[in-house]
């Protein structure tokens with residue numbers, strides 16, 4: 001979008017309007033019909049003053065007729081306006097749904113990288129605030145503009161027809177007005193852009209802090225967070241005030257032009273009436289048409305604020321639409337109905353590329369991440385309205401090498417344990433199996449074919465994740481388990497819960513499977529959460545399972561139930577487990593020892609121990625840290641192998 005000016009922005013936006021062509025035509029058509037009021041009223045006033053009130057015998061008009069015409073015109077105008085407003089509201093709201101839907105759909109296709117480098121709040125702010133703002137562009141903005149333009153043309157035509165010299169006199173201030181308008185206008189647009197950016201930062205921090213309120217409170221950081229919020233809110237206030245101030249200034253300037261234009265006409269036209277060159281009715285009608293010419297111009301400054309504000313929203317929506325999903329399907333993907341679950345990494349290298357907006361350096365007083373940079377026009381003065389380009393956000397690109405020529409082969413049904421120090425690349429490997437990232441070099445093969453040859457949905461339909469900190473959505477337990485397979489029957493859901501050792505504790509709750517969990521309901525213990533996540537994965541019945549074992553110690557009872565559930569889940573599936581428990585590692589068919597992005601050792605437990613390398617070091621460290629009962633469990637597992 002970098003090279004686009006506002007016209008291209010509007011053109012792209014109008015793509016969203018295509019389905020509403022008929023409605024727009026109706027709105028414009030009704031708007032034109034509404035002209036009946038401004039068209040007739042001044043003329044009727046003139047007839048009233050010049051012909052009816054003085055008792056002119058030659059006129060066909062009577063007081064009753066004039067009143068009747070005026071009354072009909074008013075009723076007609078009101079009815080037309082009513083319908084028009086209704087159609088406009090309907091169109092605006094439907095469009096909001098459309099844009100939100102498409103934006104959300106697009107966001108769902110975006111790769112993990114997009115989510116890695118952005119705050120949840122700022123993403124939500126685009127879907128909610130910006131889309132809302134954008135609807136005004138067409139509703140309050142452009143359509144009114146078109147109708148007002150008609151009104152200006154019509155009123156101008158009437159003025160020149162009545163007295164062209166007087167009309168010129170009334171309009172000589174217009175060029176001055178135009179320049180004032182152009183220059184303040186560009187500043188208003190930039191001011192709104194600052195407001196939106198600041199809103200986004202504020203939402204980002206707020207959502208993060210509210211989600212992490214426990215940490216805020218545990219570290220007694222309420223004061224600090226409050227200060228940060230105050231700083232952000234003050235910056236938003238300052239930006240909003242500036243935008244309001246500029247808008248207000250423009251509004252008052254237009255008003256002054258209108259007032260003085262009117263005065264000039266009272267003076268010049270009044271002199272003509274006194275000299276007998278113009279009738280009183282004509283002067284009043286002239287003033288009324290002049291007001292109709294200035295009215296839209298005055299309104300234009302208001303509508304313009306709405307348009308500028310909305311354009312800033314639209315810009316931000318397209319910024320998201322312009323981000324291409326990195327994980328994409330090829331044109332004719334290989335079908336993957338059934339899957340054996342054989343996974344192979346062939347010399348896979350990968351680096352994380354993170355894009356972060358750079359904190360502004362130019363303004364030291366506000367040079368921090370909490371406050372959005374002030375947006376300013378490039379020039380001090382414009383003769384013609386500039387094509388406003390969105391200032392490209394300064395992006396800092398950070399690259400971090402995560403995997404280097406990683407190769408291994410997991411056969412169908414094997415349990416592969418990944419061990420290694422923190423930050424070694426274990427999660428990166430499993431993320432590539434789910435195709436959250438594609439390799440930079442080498443390839444990941446599923447059943448002997450490069451994963452990129454399949455449809456990403458097909459690949460993921462054969463994979464389930466059970467993570468350390470499982471995300472459960474607010475809703476009932478039933479809904480959370482059925483998330484694994486929405487088509488599953490009630491019996492299947494219960495069977496999954498049973499196999500996951502979750503059925504018993506769920507049944508103890510008063511509402512059973514109907515119990516609401518998550519943010520709006522019951523809080524679950526670590527072990528319970530884990531077991532519901534296992535039930536969800538079981539219901540999906542995947543060929544490949546990815547487990548990130550919980551590091552936080554569960555109590556013995558809970559640990560036993562979770563382990564038993566996991567074992568049922570792992571049965572007959574290819575399982576990749578980021579293993580923290582020795583028992584899991586010892587039993588694995590294959591252990592991959594990862595260090596600094598490379599697989600440094602691989603094999604089964606006894607072979608690796610014999611190597612006397614990193615694995616042995618990790619093993620011994622872990623043994624020392626173990627409690628006696630864990631030691632026994634590990635020893636039993638060792639024996640079993």
Ligand SMILES: Nc1ncnc2c1ncn2[C@@H]1O[C@H](COP(=O)(O)OP(=O)(O)OP(=O)(O)O)[C@@H](O)[C@H]1O
Pocket residue numbers: 116352353354400401402420421422423424425426427428429
């Ligand atoms: N989303 C990301 N963006 C940028 N760098 C990342 C991202 N995720 C991980 N990294 C980096 O990649 C490297 C490997 O990380 P990874 O999470 O795979 O390690 P890990 O072995 O799973 O660690 P842990 O056991 O602590 O979870 C680390 O240096 C980490 O900082």
